[in-house]
Amino acid sequence: MPIGNQEENKGAAMAALVFLSESKLSDSGNLLHLLRNAFPSTNIGTDATASARETPIVFVADGLLCTVMHIEAPAPIREADPEIRNARFWPTAWSEISRHRSHVVVTVVGGDAIPRAMVLQRILAAVFEAERSAIGSAYPSSGALLPRKVAQALLKQTSQVAVPLFVSCFFAKEADNAFPMPSILASTKGLADFGVREVEARGYPGSVSELHGFIFDFAGYLIQARPDLRDGHTVGVSKTQKVPVSIERSLFYQTNVYCLRFQ
Secondary structure, three states: OEEOOEEOOOOOEEEEEEEEOOOOOOOHHHHHHHHHHHOOOOOOOOOOOOOOOOOOEEEEEOOEEEEEEEEOOOOOOOOOOHHHHOOOOOOOHHHHHOOOOEEEEEEEEOOOHHHHHHHHHHHHHHHHHHOOOEEEEEEOOOOEEEEHHHHHHHHOOOOOOOHHHHOEEEEEEOOOOOOOOOOEEEEEEOHHHHOOOOEEEEEEOOOHHHHHHHHHHHHHHHHHHOOOOOOOOEEEOOOOOEEEEEEEEOOOOOOEEEEEEOO
């Protein structure tokens, strides 16, 4: 379905990582049990000849191909990577991730983006519950990083897409002469995985935390409601403030984005 002049990539893959502080799985037998509870109508690991301690675990849930793979090595992530600098939900990300010894890769392939994301979330919830050494999660497509506590809190919301799991946001100071008031800008990455234009905010005069909250609320609205936003439309920041929307070339990517101009 075309959304905002973009075509959702049907049948594509979504993949997430869970960092572990230990080199071995805590209890893959319990992981199998939790996965079976999460997907009761799916046969998962029922082959009597298969060891409960083997991965990958491969199954089909809701018509989607799912894999859970444990890799006994650190994930290829470095302190200088953009996702470390942009980890607003995880200020201590590098000091904790740098000590991880293995990771779990969860992949879901097929179907539409929202059902794909919802299945991925159910698998991640099982991994975090089963693995006592889980540190946090990463969504490599966007660079979104979340510590265990935040990820598990989001994964309890089983009725909607947990936007911060999939979408990252970069913030920077606007040039001194760009707007009448000193301000900041923001740019998202990850919305394209849902067939939605990325969002860039310009000239925001408030704090990073305020803009962060607004951007993620707006991103969730774009994913779930699929509004037909066009040049000249407005979005509400509050009951009294409306911000104009334009479709412009991104400051950072070779694509058009929803640009929100606060000044």
